[in-house]
């Protein structure tokens with residue numbers, strides 16, 4: 001109303017640093033943009049405006065701001081900005097993660113939530129998770145007998161990759177199966193390239209020039225993946241008659257495609273785009289969260305001991321942890337929450353885009369603003385978290401702070417329409433892996449390194465993981 005009454009009044013943008021002509025604020029963002037944005041927000045406020053090339057951007061760094069964007073005005077901010085990588089790797093934006101808001105995204109999201117990532121479906125793979133984890137424990141037990149140093153980061157990421165591949169494709173993939181570079185290396189390269197600031201996303205029209213050589217790389221990667229996915233789908237089609245105990249995601253998607261029941265365009269390209277999306281979204285996220293939890297536990301031996309004591313009481317030293325124990329492991333829940341507060345694996349969520357002009361906390365946010373919610377900054381806000389840098393799972397004792405998107409102080413999975421549909425699967429995997437590895441083994445750092453000397457540097461990407469692999473020595477502690 002105020003705007004109608006005084007149309008000449010200039011709309012007030014949120015405060016922000018001074019930008020450069022043309023470039024805007026790109027020069028202020030380094031290798032870890034979430035950290036740079038945290039420092040800038042301390043100066044300019046929890047709702048801050050920037051310009052990246054020709055694109056207006058807003059950075060939100062408080063729980064109240066996050067609630068305005070992800071709940072109060074959820075629909076306005078439910079889109080994603082244009083993303084050059086998704087054109088190549090997401091089959092012309094037929095994927096889910098980077099898809100702009102609209103009927104296709106709504107349908108695809110519903111399909112994934114109901115058919116692939118439902119609690120029922122996740123439960124069907126319980127036995128598989130148990131078997132895979134037992135394999136890892138056996139191999140670590142051997143390392144323990146030999147007193148070997150293990151690359152825990154590589155082991156956890158291998159395990160989480162195997163689990164996700166078994167759910168999606170029905171089989172595991174050895175490194176050589178994707179490309180001579182290796183399965184894991186190709187996926188890491190894809191994730192890294194999709195997370196890179198691509199000038200074409202900020203200076204519309206210059207994409208064709210391919211100044212950073214990114215298009216060439218993305219075309220190459222998309223060709224590798226396409227061949228891989230085509231082969232998997234062909235194998236599934238050929239072996240359709242075989243009776244399987246549990247259908248994998250390819251079976252389910254192909255059945256939907258062939259039934260013609262999907263009320264929207266749904267052909268092989270859509271199937272491939274979603275399979276790739278889930279592979280990338282599911283594989284590294286759970287592994288990175290587990291790796292961070294483990295790093296903090298090793299750095300805080302008294303927290304590790306307390307968690308082992310809880311496991312001894314609930315599970316006992318005669319057996320391994322089962323998924324059915326997880327609900328009774330309250331301290332484990334606190335450890336996972338505290339880990340994701342300090343080390344959210346998607347520190348800026350996935351960027352949202354506003355679909356209309358909007359007023360947030362009195363500030364004008366123009367249509368088409370790239371919107372980043374800095375949950376890394378929220379997790380370190382001293383007004384929200386006393387002694388924010390300290391890793392203290394005890395802070396959750398007696399608190400009702402939820403991690404599923406209802407409490408904006410802690411939203412590692414996002415919240416609202418674009419919140420993570422893989423939350424249940426991700427949480428189950430992280431809790432199970434952390435519990436099992438803490439229960440079965442004591443852990444020591446190699447070369448007499450002190451826990452407090454462990455390097456905790458981050459490597460920003462679509463998934464922000466440890467910059468350096470976590471190396472540790474296991475000592476088996478169960479009685480059988």
Ligand code: HEM
Nearest residue numbers: 097281282285286289346349350412413414418420422426
């Ligand atoms: C600890 C594990 C995980 C964490 C912390 C996590 C976190 C997130 C976050 C922060 C977002 C973006 C939310 C937003 O933009 O507002 C997201 C989106 C998404 N996640 Fe996860 N995730 C995890 C595991 C998984 C798993 C296991 C899957 C599936 C296999 C998955 C599938 C997705 C998909 C498809 C989206 C895009 C949703 C959309 O744009 O509509 N995630 N996740």
